[in-house]
Amino acid sequence: MWVRKLLDINCLDLAYAVGNCFAPRSPAALAARLERLWAPNKTIACLSVRSGFDLWLSALALPRGSEVLVSAITIPDMVRIIEDHGLVPVPVDLDADHLAMDIDSLRRAVTPRTRAILFAHLFGTRQPLDEVADFAQQRGLLLAEDCAQAFVGREFTGHPEAEVSMFSFGPIKTATALGGGLLRVRDPQTLASMKAKMAAQPRQGRWAYCRRLLKYTGMKLLSTRPIYSLIFRTWQALGRDPDRLVNGAVRGFAGPDFFRRIRKQPSGPLLALVHRRVAKFDPARIARRTRLGEHLLAHSGGSFMSPGFASDVHSYWVFPVLADDSARLIAALREAGFDGSSAHSMCVVQPPADRPAQRATTAEQILPRIVFLPLYNQLYESELERMAEVLEALAKRGEATGGRRSGGTRASGSGDRKSEVGSVV
Numbered sequence: 001m002w003v004r005k006l007l008d009i010n011c012l013d014l015a016y017a018v019g020n021c022f023a024p025r026s027p028a029a030l031a032a033r034l035e036r037l038w039a040p041n042k043t044i045a046c047l048s049v050r051s052g053f054d055l056w057l058s059a060l061a062l063p064r065g066s067e068v069l070v071s072a073i074t075i076p077d078m079v080r081i082i083e084d085h086g087l088v089p090v091p092v093d094l095d096a097d098h099l100a101m102d103i104d105s106l107r108r109a110v111t112p113r114t115r116a117i118l119f120a121h122l123f124g125t126r127q128p129l130d131e132v133a134d135f136a137q138q139r140g141l142l143l144a145e146d147c148a149q150a151f152v153g154r155e156f157t158g159h160p161e162a163e164v165s166m167f168s169f170g171p172i173k174t175a176t177a178l179g180g181g182l183l184r185v186r187d188p189q190t191l192a193s194m195k196a197k198m199a200a201q202p203r204q205g206r207w208a209y210c211r212r213l214l215k216y217t218g219m220k221l222l223s224t225r226p227i228y229s230l231i232f233r234t235w236q237a238l239g240r241d242p243d244r245l246v247n248g249a250v251r252g253f254a255g256p257d258f259f260r261r262i263r264k265q266p267s268g269p270l271l272a273l274v275h276r277r278v279a280k281f282d283p284a285r286i287a288r289r290t291r292l293g294e295h296l297l298a299h300s301g302g303s304f305m306s307p308g309f310a311s312d313v314h315s316y317w318v319f320p321v322l323a324d325d326s327a328r329l330i331a332a333l334r335e336a337g338f339d340g341s342s343a344h345s346m347c348v349v350q351p352p353a354d355r356p357a358q359r360a361t362t363a364e365q366i367l368p369r370i371v372f373l374p375l376y377n378q379l380y381e382s383e384l385e386r387m388a389e390v391l392e393a394l395a396k397r398g399e400a401t402g403g404r405r406s407g408g409t410r411a412s413g414s415g416d417r418k419s420e421v422g423s424v425v
C-alpha cells in the first residue's frame with residue numbers, strides 16, 4: 001500500500017532537531033538567523049502559520065465587524081481565527097481549473113466594511129494574484145497570502161504586493177519541521193507590533209517539541225510501504241475505518257484550548273530545524289514532484305478532472321481529482337494498493353447569514369468530490385501509470401466527473417523516465 005502522504009523529512013533532520021533539544025541555544029539568536037535567511041528585516045518566525053496569522057490580526061486591530069474576504073477553500077482554523085478577532089469572514093468563490101479567485105465573486109463580496117483579503121494557494125498551485133492585488137490596492141484592502149501549500153524553497157517568499165505571505169512547516173507540509181511558520185510582512189510597524197506581541201507569549205517547551213519529534217519519527221517508520229500495508233489491512237479486517245486512525249494521528253493543535261496552544265513562541269530546536277530545512281532545501285525535489293504530477297496528469301487527464309490543472313505554476317503538493325462517487329474511487333484505489341483520501345481537513349467558507357448570495361457554489365461543488373491521489377518523490381512513474389489505469393477503468397464505467405477537460409495540455413516532457421529513487425521512505 002502506497003501511503004497517502006509521506007512526512008517530508010529524513011532521519012538526519014529529525015536527529016539534528018533532537019540533538020538541539022539536548023544542547024539548547026538562544027531562541028532569540030536562532031530566530032534572528034532564520035528571519036535573516038528568509039526575507040531580511042521583513043520576517044517573523046512563528047510556531048505555525050495559524051499562530052502568525054493570529055498575531056497579524058492582533059497587530060492590525062481592525063474594528064469589530066470588519067469583513068475579511070476569504071478564498072472559499074481553506075482549513076477551518078483560519079476561519080476560526082478571523083472570527084475570534086471579531087471579524088466576519090466572507091467567502092470568495094474559486095474557478096476550478098486554476099483555483100484562482102473568481103473576480104466577479106470578489107467584486108460582489110466587497111462592502112464598505114471590507115478591510116482585508118485572505119487568499120490561499122491550494123494544493124501546490126500558485127496564482128499570479130496581480131489582479132487581486134490591484135483590486136485590493138484600489139480599495140485600500142490588505143492582502144494576506146496563505147502559502148502553506150505552496151512552498152518551493154527560497155525562490156518564492158511571497159507576492160511583492162501582499163501585506164503578509166505565510167509559509168508553513170507543519171507535519172504534512174513540504175520541507176516540514178513538524179511545526180513552524182515563516183511570515184513575510186510588508187509594513188515594518190505591523191511587523192514590530194507582531195514581534196512585541198509574540199514576545200509576551202509563553203515559549204513552546206523544548207521537551208514538548210522533542211516528544212513531537214519522537215512521535216513523528218515513529219509515524220515515519222510506520223508509513224514505510226510494507227508496515228503501512230500491514231496496519232491498514234489489519235485495521236480494515238477488524239472492521240474499523242483506517243481513515244480515522246491516520247487523520248487522528250496528524251492533527252495539529254488537536255483538542256480543546258486551541259488558542260492557548262497556538263499563542264506561543266517557537267522553541268529553539270524548532271527554529272533550528274526550520275532554518276536547516278530552508279537553508280538546505282533542494283529545488284530539484286520540487287522539480288521532480290512537478291514532473292511526477294505532470295506525468296500523472298497526462299495519464300489520468302482524459303478520465304478525471306484535476307482541480308487546478310490549468311494553473312501556470314503547480315508543484316503538486318498533492319494531486320486532487322474530482323469523483324462523483326469518491327468512496328468508490330477510494331475503494332478502487334485501495335484495492336490496487338494506493339491509499340487515496342478525501343479532503344476532510346479542509347472546508348468551504350460559509351457566507352454570513354444575511355448574505356446567502358455570496359455562497360461559493362463552485363467550491364461547494366468540488367471540495368466534497370475531491371480525492372487526493374498519493375503523489376511524492378518516492379513513487380515511480382510506472383506506479384503512477386498503474387494508478388492512472390485504475391482511474392481510467394472507473395471512468396469507463398462512468399465514475400468520473402467534471403468533464404474530460406483536464407487533458408494533459410500542460411503536461412509535457414514528463415517522458416518515460418524511470419525513477420531513480422528506489423526506496424519508499
Ligand SMILES: *Cc1c(COP(=O)(O)O)cnc(C)c1O
Pocket residue numbers: 047048049050051074075078120146148149167168169170173179180181252
Ligand atoms: C496547513 C495549512 C495552514 C496551517 O498551517 P500551520 O503552520 O499548521 O498553522 C493554513 N492554511 C492552509 C491552506 C494550510 O494548508
